[in-house]
Amino acid sequence: MLNDLLILGILKKLVQLISVTMAGSKATVRVDNQYTSTFPITNGVRQRDALSSVLFDLVLEAIFQKMNITGHIGTKNTQILASADDVAVMSRSKNTLKDTFCNIEKQAKRKGPLVNENKAKYMQVARAVHNDEHLYCVQYKFEHVKEVSYLGSQMNQTNSISSEIQAKILSGNRCYYAYGKLIKSRALNGSTKLKIYKSLIRPVVTDGCEAWTLTNRDEQHLRIYLLFPT
Numbered sequence: 070m071l072n073d074l075l076i077l078g079i080l081k082k083l084v085q086l087i088s089v090t091m092a093g094s095k096a097t098v099r100v101d102n103q104y105t106s107t108f109p110i111t112n113g114v115r116q117r118d119a120l121s122s123v124l125f126d127l128v129l130e131a132i133f134q135k136m137n138i139t140g141h142i143g144t145k146n147t148q149i150l151a152s153a154d155d156v157a158v159m160s161r162s163k164n165t166l167k168d169t170f171c172n173i174e175k176q177a178k179r180k181g182p183l184v185n186e187n188k189a190k191y192m193q194v195a196r197a198v199h200n201d202e203h204l205y206c207v208q209y210k211f212e213h214v215k216e217v218s219y220l221g222s223q224m225n226q227t228n229s230i231s232s233e234i235q236a237k238i239l240s241g242n243r244c245y246y247a248y249g250k251l252i253k254s255r256a257l258n259g260s261t262k263l264k265i266y267k268s269l270i271r272p273v274v275t276d277g278c279e280a281w282t283l284t285n286r287d288e289q290h291l292r293i294y295l296l297f298p299t
Contacts, residue, residue, distance in 0.1 A: 070128055070180065071084055071088055073127065073128055073131035073180070074087065074127060076131060076134075077127060077130060077134075087120070087124070094109070094110040095108065095109055095110065096108060096110055122153070125154065129151060129154070129156075131180070132173065132176040132177060132180060133149055133151065133173075135176060136149070136169075136172060136173070136176075146160060146161045146162070147159065147160045147165055147166070147169045148160075149169070149173075152220055155220060157219055158173070163204070166204070167204075167206045170206050170207075170209075171206065171207060174206075174207060184209060186209050186210065186211070189209075189211050190211060190212055190213075190214045190217045191204035191211040191212065191214070192213070192215070192216070192217050192224070192225075192226055193213075194226050194227075194228050195226065195227075196227065221276060221277065222280075230281050230282055230283065230284075231284070231286070233277075233281075234281070234283075234287050234291065235290075237273070237274045237275075237276065238274060238291075238294050240273050240274070241271070241273045241274035244273045245266075248265060248269060248270065251265055252265065271295060274291070274294060274295065275295075
């Protein structure tokens with residue numbers, strides 16, 4: 070891990086400080102309000118340490134830098150998208166997808182990060198999907214799904230945005246009812262209530278709208294909600 074930090078251009082002085090911080094780490098486990106004896110931590114990072122998430126992202130970045138991740142799916146066969154520990158691999162063919170995953174898994178084994186087979190899903194995106202088989206790669210089996218939630222966006226195999234809009238509207242309704250007492254309060258004037266709506270409720274619905282391709286029906290649903298939330 071420390072070598073990866075140097076390759077990424079992290080100052081040697083900072084890498085040495087990180088090394089000192091990580092050295093000699095110990096932990097204990099609480100079971101039924103009883104603590105076990107301390108034991109040394111020789112692998113991984115400290116739990117709940119503010120530095121741990123940053124180090125994890127940097128190690129993941131070092132893994133992807135050894136692969137060609139430039140460009141986008143329109144100009145290449147495979148594209149890798151990552152946010153923290155959520156990684157999405159898009160490919161034009163199943164075989165290319167398998168090869169890319171094998172490369173990632175091979176590099177990850179050397180660094181430490183592991184693939185969570187239960188959380189990882191496989192989805193085909195096409196106008197007509199006739200194959201619903203699971204994806205088998207190395208020793209992993211990835212469940213085939215018709216839709217999946219990634220970073221708050223609802224994606225489906227037909228690439229229809231309508232289901233995501235409906236999910237956003239439902240989330241907006243929940244948020245509206247969560248602030249229902251404030252919205253109905255007579256202690257607040259209309260201007261204050263409108264600010265609450267614009268700053269707390271409407272953003273829940275419009276989150277990610279920059280990437281939406283809307284139909285006339287989708288636009289009508291959004292106009293109705295944004296003007297008259299239920």
